[in-house]
Amino acid sequence: MNALNIVEYTHNLGVQAKVASTQMARASAAVKSRALLALARLLRENVQPLQIDNARDLERAVASGLSAPMVDRLRLTPKVLETCAQGCEQLAAMADVIGEIIGMKQQPSGIRVGQMRVPIGVFGMIYESRPNVTIEAASLSIKSGNACILRGGSEAIDSNKALAALVARALAEAGLPEHGVQLVQTTDREAVGQLIAMPEYVDVIIPRGGKGLIERISREAKVPVIKHLDGNCHTYVDDPCDIAMAVKVADNAKTHKYSPCNASESLLVARGVAASFLPLIGAVYAAKGVEMRGCPESLAILSSVAGATLAAATEQDWYEEYLAPIISVKVVDGLDEAIAHINRYSSHHTDAILTRDHMHAQRFLREVDSSSVMVNASTRFADGFEYGLGAEIGISTDKFHARGPVGIEGLTSLKYVVLGEGEVRA
16 A cells, blocks of 8 residues: 555544444444354354464564564464453453443432443554454454454464454444454554544554554554553562462462563562572572572572572663563562562552561552552463453553553543433522
8 A cells, every 4th residue: 555545544444433433332232242252153163264374474473583472472372262252251241331320419409410431432452463452452342332443563464354354254243333343454554653643533542562662652643542661560579478379479470471561570579588588489480491680689699599590680670571581689678668669660560569468468559559469469460351351452551541451441431421300500
């Protein structure tokens, strides 16, 4: 497509989405559930064809020298597809919040005032790598009564086209508009520039990908943006704690998967338990090939761990999102220093405390300024599916209505509704 065609193409997507959004908004809960269940069925019926399309993307990614963590994000394994199908079913089973009226109160004038939950309208989503995001976004769009325009990364174009075709079939089966969910079919980057500059058609933009992409979208968008820039997540091992549990959780938080934004990138350890805890977790990380970049005190303790790969942490390491088998390690005085360190260096995504002290846990929950704060659990749980949202469209570290994993409610708005019986203002 040339530049003019890109402008026309994205304009048409916007017009079609706007028209479809009206029909999506008035769809009944039963119709939306029918579409979601159809999509779950189609995903399970098409595992092999989807993997053939996905293999083309993987082959190109490897040939172009894409890093191993990024290639890993591209894979549509049977397990990934099954999780997508289960997410659709979970959403279908959930109560429909659209049209819900909350907070209805009688006023002295006689009128009753409340708020009704309604769809946002049209959201645009720009994402990289993971093609399963196509299904997560589409399913949440359907459940929340929105229309959406999806623009995946060029590295996943074949996978995304195949998945979008299944979404179109599911919409048609349920009698919903074919343009309710649209995929940008071109890899031309100009399409992104057009999509984020159409406030007459697009109500909100949700970027999901690397920091560079999100910074660009935030800088250039002419419509509101729901975003998080990176995932520098912390696990803090408190004094007192259950050492065995802390080793298990700190291991999972870092090594369960290195590429997601909810993997722990920094390990803080209270001085009172450092000598007991660090050699144990150090041995686990060493066995799994995780490099530890530590403060002088942590390195002195970890130096006795056989086979450990150690390095001195720089100031930048405390800010870093590695997305790799690397973790920063720091010994802190205790809870106060841990909270201060996290609030300074964290990306405000997800941070966890491992403790046996209830008051420490409560302070951590109140004082750590992040979108998800956890007690005695792995940061890897910061996920819409794990939170029971059915799926997520991304993680928001902003402080307006959507914060943390963005599920159905994050894709809705509230409008005031007033019920009267002929009242007039005096």
